[in-house]
Amino acid sequence: MSDLIGTMDISQQLNLEHAxxxxxxxxxxxxxRPALALSQKCRRWRQDDFEDxxxxxxxxxxx
Numbered sequence: 001m002s003d004l005i006g007t008m009d010i011s012q013q014l015n016l017e018h019a020x021x022x023x024x025x026x027x028x029x030x031x032x033r034p035a036l037a038l039s040q041k042c043r044r045w046r047q048d049d050f051e052d053x054x055x056x057x058x059x060x061x062x063x
Contacts, residue, residue: 004035004044013050030056 011021025031032049036042 003047005047005050006044010045010050013054 007022011018032045032053034043035046036044
């Protein structure tokens, strides 16, 4: 099973402000659904799902 990551981890990996990731990035229609969602403040995503999404974003920008 892959590791679970939160918005703080995602913001560090994307080099973006935490608030921007929390308020915009994870709410995108193409962003993976949380693997764990206890509340709006307590959501976690699978690291593998996030990395797959990130690869797709890189391919889109390469066009």
